[in-house]
Amino acid sequence: MGTGFSGEVAEYYAKYRRGYPSGLFDALQAEFGWTKDDAVLDLGCGTGQLGVPAAARVGAVIGLDPEPDMLRFAGEAAAAAGAGNTVWVLGSDADLPEIGAQIGTGRLATVLVGQALHWMRHEVLFPRLLPLLRPGGGVAVVAGGAPLWLQDSDWSHALRDCLEAYFGTRPGPTGGGSPHDRARYARALEAAGYRDVGEIALRHTDELTVDQLIGGLFSTFSAESLPPEPQRTELAQRIRWSLPSGKPLIQDVEVTAVLAHAPSGPR
Numbered sequence: 342m343g344t345g346f347s348g349e350v351a352e353y354y355a356k357y358r359r360g361y362p363s364g365l366f367d368a369l370q371a372e373f374g375w376t377k378d379d380a381v382l383d384l385g386c387g388t389g390q391l392g393v394p395a396a397a398r399v400g401a402v403i404g405l406d407p408e409p410d411m412l413r414f415a416g417e418a419a420a421a422a423g424a425g426n427t428v429w430v431l432g433s434d435a436d437l438p439e440i441g442a443q444i445g446t447g448r449l450a451t452v453l454v455g456q457a458l459h460w461m462r463h464e465v466l467f468p469r470l471l472p473l474l475r476p477g478g479g480v481a482v483v484a485g486g487a488p489l490w491l492q493d494s495d496w497s498h499a500l501r502d503c504l505e506a507y508f509g510t511r512p513g514p515t516g517g518g519s520p521h522d523r524a525r526y527a528r529a530l531e532a533a534g535y536r537d538v539g540e541i542a543l544r545h546t547d548e549l550t551v552d553q554l555i556g557g558l559f560s561t562f563s564a565e566s567l568p569p570e571p572q573r574t575e576l577a578q579r580i581r582w583s584l585p586s587g588k589p590l591i592q593d594v595e596v597t598a599v600l601a602h603a604p605s606g607p608r
């Protein structure tokens with residue numbers, strides 16, 4: 342298997358991808374009534390940005406991802422966090438019938454999907470997840486907000502221009518997190534029979550170092566599109582030169598989650 346998240350991309354992801362704010366986990370815990378008796382599935386878990394913090398609030402987390410390199414870093418992040426109640430399983434959404442049979446009916450408090458649903462067939466996935474959810478449980482489709490090059494700030498405009506000059510095309514949005522995508526997912530959840538479909542948004546600002554900006558940018562490439570050396574160092578240098586000097590790199594982060602409940606689970 343291979344998803345474009347292998348090798349150095351996985352390293353950039355593990356090192357530079359920002360985690361989600363604790364307020365997101367507070368909201369998820371309240372929404373789905375997480376307790377230490379609960380199990381959560383983190384589908385497309387990557388390096389564990391959702392699964393590792395969630396593990397502190399539930400009994401067990403199963404992380405599922407088709408990319409072995411991402412899973413390796415997820416395991417390391419879990420060990421560093423002392424999250425011994427996690428398992429990291431190689432597989433994709435297509436494996437859910439088999440994996441679901443092992444998990445059993447009505448066992449999961451939540452299925453988390455963070456910035457990964459656009460690689461899955463969500464119309465097939467949502468109905469498949471329903472029988473796995475316990476009463477009161479549900480699905481959370483999480484997105485991390487506008488990418489680094491689509492922020493409304495001088496440094497982001499400079500980054501965008503630099504990427505356009507380098508690659509010859511204007512960089513667009515990343516998949517799955519736009520209002521249009523979120524509305525599509527919400528409609529598909531309702532069509533699949535979920536109840537109380539809604540959305541939460543959490544905003545905060547964050548100051549980035551130049552290394553975090555460049556590492557975060559490289560984490561968004563696929564393994565195939567990540568420029569090799571020495572072009573990568575050249576691109577990084579161009580970005581450094583193009584940034585407005587002496588100004589802090591303040592990023593506006595809006596984390597959103599589309600939330601939906603299993604019909605059998607009145608809260």
Ligand SMILES: C[S@@+](CC[C@H](N)C(=O)[O-])C[C@H]1O[C@@H](n2cnc3c(N)ncnc32)[C@H](O)[C@@H]1O
Nearest residue numbers: 344346385386387390408411433434455457460
């Ligand atoms: C952008 S990363 C997101 C990682 C993490 N969930 C987060 O919120 O930061 C997307 C992940 O989805 C995984 N992925 C891609 N296709 C998938 C599929 N069909 N089923 C499950 N995961 C998939 C990739 O391997 C990658 O680790």
